[in-house]
Amino acid sequence: MKDGAAPMDTGGTQAVARALSLLSLVGRGGAQGLGLAQLAAASGLARPTARRLLLALGTARLVEQDRATRRYHLGPETYLLAGFAAERHGILHHAHGSMVRLAHESGDTVLLTVPQDDHTLCLERIEGDFPVRTHALMRGDRKPAGVGAGALAILAALPAPEADALLDRVAPLVGDLMPALREDLAHARAQGHALNPGRVVAGSWGLGVAIPWPDGRPAGALSIAAIENRMTPARQADLAAALHREAGLIARRLADLERKTG
Missing domain, CATH: 1.10.10.10 (Winged helix-like DNA-binding domain superfamily/Winged helix DNA-binding domain)
Known part of the structure; x- marks a missing residue:
């Protein structure tokens, strides 16, 4: 030709x-x-x-x-190749500083989760200095959509029909957890942040906030994981505010990057 x-x-x-x-x-x-x-x-x-x-x-x-x-x-x-791509596509590159700040401020474990087809992937885990930690999610772990605070925050940031269809697809993987997961999803949509009240591992709680791309779709989520007695309602409010602050900073960095490369 x-x-x-x-x-x-x-x-x-x-x-x-x-x-x-x-x-x-x-x-x-x-x-x-x-x-x-x-x-x-x-x-x-x-x-x-x-x-x-x-x-x-x-x-x-x-x-x-x-x-x-x-x-x-x-x-x-x-x-x-990963190094070359990090500036444009590596959300971890843009989120690392925020994760370190959150771990230092909270003393708890901070996680970065990204969507991956019908699953989510934990890209990074940074631990704070509180001596008792939860190990429900480790770096590299892959979970069905909606399972865990970060995954739930990502799900809640999707259009409702898309999120519901995604839950239907992963239902065989989630099993008996599905009714509680749908209830948690409704609360996440209403509150603007996701709460996992020990659904995956008893006593291991998490709070998550989505990181949006400029078009509003979730690029990933920041979450804080802690043992149950550190997740009082008053502290949840403080942690959610800190997560929203850092997620907003990361979102602005992603938006600036898109403007520069668009």
């Missing part, structure tokens, strides 16, 4: 999609990495196909295989 590059054939498109799916799975494998059998099972690919694609990703330095454990990890090129 003289007027431009030929479109990629269907087989090539499929191979790219499969390779990117494997790359995403490797990234979620964390520090322990994932073996070939795990990656093949999770991706639905035959082991020879998965191995061939992993070799191609390895040649591009996007993944690497530990010689001792034979497990796959993200490669050095992904670190470079």
